[in-house]
Amino acid sequence: MDTFLWGVLPYVALVLLIAGTLWRYRYDKFGWTTRSSQIYESRLLNLASPAFHYGILFVLVGHLMGLFVPESWTNAVGLKERAYHLLSLYGGTAAGVLAVAGIALLLYRRRTNTPVFRATTRNDKLMYAVLLAAVVMGMWAKLTNSSPSSGYDYRETIAPWARSVFTLRPDIAAMEGVPLTYRIHAVVGLALIALVPFTRLVHMFSAPVQYLFRPYVVYRSRGAGELGTRREKRGWEKVDS
């Protein structure tokens, strides 16, 4: 079981993430969008969406730091375990609370506003369930295993395992003895990673950073092949309305 969870599942998730994203990009550029529902409802979204997104971005940064910056490196720059623990406890909790509050309000809005609810697909519901589970389990794992004075040091168990996944020698033994809540969080997190290319979460890969560097007005020439009709693509089927 441990071999499957910590030696196989991560690779399944990563393959799904990478191959799925490539497939989606080639097959479904038209469906690659945020699918915003702001036009139906703005008031709650203006609060909840920035709260959730900024929260989850900080959470992401926290995970990258916790999992992929070895303890020896932070020690080398003078950030001792105790200081690091406090940073991760308070910073992480603040970001987590922001994300959880945001997603809770977003879910409330999605359920109570009829047009928004009607625009929700089954795919969205699955995504919301996994996303909410991942965020809540993460918060739970952190808070039940920590106090201001000390906490579970995942940087000696989970982090080495996470790094070992990328060196293709998964250190399954490192995950022994990890508290159950952390394990559940990790598995749900892997499921979320696998889901990204197949849900609306895919819009995270379109963060338009290039906007900062391009000229304001974009000119484009009609390509040579763009005269006349073109092959039908997905999402462009004829509609009978």
Add this chain to the structure above:
Amino acid sequence: MRVLAQIAMVMNLDKCIGCHTCSVTCKQTWTNRSGMEYVWFNNVETRPGQGYPRRYEDQEKWRGGWELNRRGALKLKSGGRFRSLATIFSNPVLPGIKDYYEPWTYEYKNLTDAPLGDDYPVAEPRSLLTGKPMKIEWSSNWDDNLGGGPAGVEADPMVAKAQARETADRAAVQVKAAFEQTFMFYLPRICEHCLNPACVASCPSGAMYKRTEDGIVLVDQDRCRGWRKCVTGCPYKKVYFNHRTGKAEKCTLCYPRLEVGLPTVCSETCVGRLRYLGVVLYDADKVTRAAATPDEKDLYEAQLGVFLDPADPEVRRAAERDGVPYDWIEAARGSPVYALISTYRVALPLHPEYRTLPMVWYVPPLSPVVEALTGTGHDGEDAGNLFGAIDTLRIPLEYLAELFTAGDVGPVRAALERLAAMRSYMRGVNLGDPADRSVPARVGMTPDGIEDMYRLLALAKYEERYVIPTAALGDARRLEESAVPDGCGLDAPGGPGMLPPEPPPGAGPFGDDSGTYEGLPLVTIENFHASRRRQTADDIAARPEEDL
């Protein structure tokens, strides 16, 4: 100088009767899909009025278009690039569906399925967003012809703006909204296909672009990620969010039609024949400087300065150097749009103060001024009377100036005087009176110029209204016959006489085919240009049979 060509439009507002045919045909062509129910790429507004979406011209609220920063450089009114990305998770100034209107259908089934009873069955309105019964309270032309009462006039942001201007004579600006003396005019609006488009500039994904060949502004549906910044960026609110696909869509200027030399659907079906389409050559290097003109009242002149005279040999040489095809340069010479904008100077841009350099211009309405004058016992078409009456139009000049020249009354009065002069002079010509050459001179025109303008504005022949070069003349023939198989049917796999195994497409680029003919090759009987000539000839007898 870098010469680019643009297909531009002029609408003659004096002829618009507000019939909405352009809106309806446009909707049937482009936006009759789910997710686009509330969208009108072309809409007709009664002015003064709020417009669609409601009060879209109030840029202090909606933050569309450009403004100048402290250094005098252009910046988006909705905020710079960093601000745009920082607020990407929700757009604080996105119009909601209620600012357009909530789309609906009717429960038509009730009409046929209701059980026999004493009451007539009714088709109840159902919201297309919630599926629930709804009360219809607004739509894209709800305040048509003062529908909803004079409150609509008071809600017009441009009325307030004209009244707030210190220079304006406030008494003149009181738009006469009382029903018995109402005169309103209609403003058909499509995407402006601006030279300095704010929607393109606000798109974080770079999905929106201006085509170099013809200046049409388009959304690449495969690159749009639904950030909705363009909806805010466009001050005319002519980019719409498809709430089903999650992507932005906008008026395409019917580019598939323009590419083969056909006018847009809205132009083609315009009953009043008030739309003009033609090529305008402009200097792309001057665009940014013109848009950054310090005084917004100078923007009209600045934009005129961006356009290039296609009769100028130097311009023609430069255009050829920059890759503008020969037939486009020729089309620019015969362009009705360039004539109305630059030669006769009767067309004006819509809201130049947004600094987007719009490319759909308008001939301002002269109002029923002749009838009004005749009613007072004066000769309504006498030049002197007409010129005097322009200042007391029931649509005040100040209001028109807020729409077309950022509040500068001068160009509006000059355009209306030219229209009045044309009316007065041509009456003389038509009645066989000795031509009064002083009338054209008063507005700085020649009798020939007036007669040419009359031909363009009043006779408005199809071939003179729409001077559209095809996208690629060399490709046109191939396109036209693209439905015909390339090879001989005998050469197809399977031996002599084998016909293409796959059935031909049900609909070609030029309409549906006529029924099933599995295995038979499709052959055009009438070529496309011949059918166009046949359909557009004024005189049926003159139809050249040999073209068929």
